Structures are given as C-alpha cells and as structure tokens.
Amino acid sequence: MSFEYQPNPQAIEQDSFRQIRELTDLSGLCEDAQQVVMRVVHSVGDPLVATQMRVSANACAQGRAALAQGNAILCDVEMVKQGITKRMIANPPLCYLNHERTADLAKHKGETRSMAALELWGQQLAGSVVVIGNAPTALFRLLEMIKAGGVKPALIVGIPVGFVGAAESKQTLWDMHEELGIECITLLGRQGGSAAASSVVNALLRCNIGERY
Numbered sequence: 396m397s398f399e400y401q402p403n404p405q406a407i408e409q410d411s412f413r414q415i416r417e418l419t420d421l422s423g424l425c426e427d428a429q430q431v432v433m434r435v436v437h438s439v440g441d442p443l444v445a446t447q448m449r450v451s452a453n454a455c456a457q458g459r460a461a462l463a464q465g466n467a468i469l470c471d472v473e474m475v476k477q478g479i480t481k482r483m484i485a486n487p488p489l490c491y492l493n494h495e496r497t498a499d500l501a502k503h504k505g506e507t508r509s510m511a512a513l514e515l516w517g518q519q520l521a522g523s524v525v526v527i528g529n530a531p532t533a534l535f536r537l538l539e540m541i542k543a544g545g546v547k548p549a550l551i552v553g554i555p556v557g558f559v560g561a562a563e564s565k566q567t568l569w570d571m572h573e574e575l576g577i578e579c580i581t582l583l584g585r586q587g588g589s590a591a592a593s594s595v596v597n598a599l600l601r602c603n604i605g606e607r608y
Contacts, residue, residue: 411437412608418442427455427602431580434598435554438590447583449569454550454578458524458599461549467523468596469516469548471509471533471555475526478593483600488526491515509533513540521546527553528592531560534568541575551579552595556587 401407412433419442421429428450436445462468465485470476476488491497491512500511509530516523520540525548527534534553541547553568555561565581572579580595601607 409608415442416608419445421445424450425455426607427459427599430602430607431455431595431598433608434594435582435591438594439586439588441586444582444586447586449579449581449583451572451578451580454580455599455602457578458550458552458580458596459603461522461524462596462599463603464522466549467519469519469523469525471512471527472529472589474589475528475592478528478590478597479526480597480600483597483604489516489519506536507532510536513537518546520548523548524596525551525553526592526596527551527555528587528589529555531555531557531564534564535560538564538567538571538575541577542571547575547577549578551577551581552592553579553581554587554592554595556585556591558585561585561587 415433415436419436421432424432431450432445432448435448436442468488470488470490472492473490476490479488492508494515497508497512500514501508504511510532513533513536534555553565555564562585565583568579568581582591
C-alpha cells in the first residue's frame, strides 16, 4: 500500500511558508521581522500566534549583527541550544543549566537551576544573543540583573512556555524593554517553547546569508 505525500524537504518547507504567508498578516513588519514571525508560526503550527508576536524596533538588526560577529549565544536549556542551526554560526551556543556548579548554586539560594545558571554567564552576556524558551524564572532573573545595572545583551529572545510565570515574564519583558534599553523578540501569552525560541535565531541566521521566504 502506498500513500500520497510530499517527500522532498525543500518542497515541504516552501509550501509551508507559502501557506503561512496566506494565513497571516505580516504587512506591518519589516522583512526581517516577517521572517522571524513566520519561523515561529512554523515551529508551533499555529498561524494565530502571529498576532501575539512582538519585535522591538532594532531587535532584528542588533541580533543579526551580534550573530554575524560571532558573539555568544546564551540559552536557558539544552533543547534551545540543540535547536539552533550549527552550520550557520561561528561559535557553538552555550547553556550552563547542567554545569557542575549550577545545582549547588540553586540549592544554596533556594531557586531554580535556570536562575542560578545565569550567574555563570558573566561578561559573556555583554553583546550576546540570549535565547530563553523554557524557563520564565530565567527571564525574570535576567531582567532583574539588567535592571540592577548589569551588562546588556544585544538581543533577548524571550519565549518561555507554560502556565506559571510564562505569560507574566514575557509581558514584563515587553513592557520594560524600552525603559531598560534592550531589544527583544517575544511571544505574548502561555505559548512558546524551545523550538519557537531557537527558530527566531535560525530566522536571523538565514537573513544573514540571504535565505528568505
């Protein structure tokens, strides 16, 4: 018995993005932001999330520049790290969630490992691309660090998923990004996740080499 389906990966991707363009209104976005939003829609399989995407004024430009310069890519969890297309980056993404010091730091402070891991970022945070797709606590801690006068990344991709703190952390990011002087890309509400977060980075990487849909 045979089934009728499209086996060609390029054809599948092209048709997917054709459908996404038909199902979403991207008219108010610059070309780079359109690519970002389409990649997120593709990753979650829901065109409606396009209405909840938020991209700050210089987010794409600063993110692209940081990636082109080989600045650090700092991830909250391994799944985000693994979702980033390695062939397009000079240096591997970094994740300190499973670092030997992280568990002890978290236990000592009575906080999540995702929060404690940020202490190990150090000066790598300056000019970096931060990608948070799982832990709202990591996003809240990052905002606390910046508000307290810490170094700033070039771009925060804040798309944690979940029912406790996810929507609140992303709304806080969006509400405070101008006050804190940071560029960000986020998806408001409970939806998000590692695949969505890494897809933003992949979209910017593809823009850097002229791959667009």
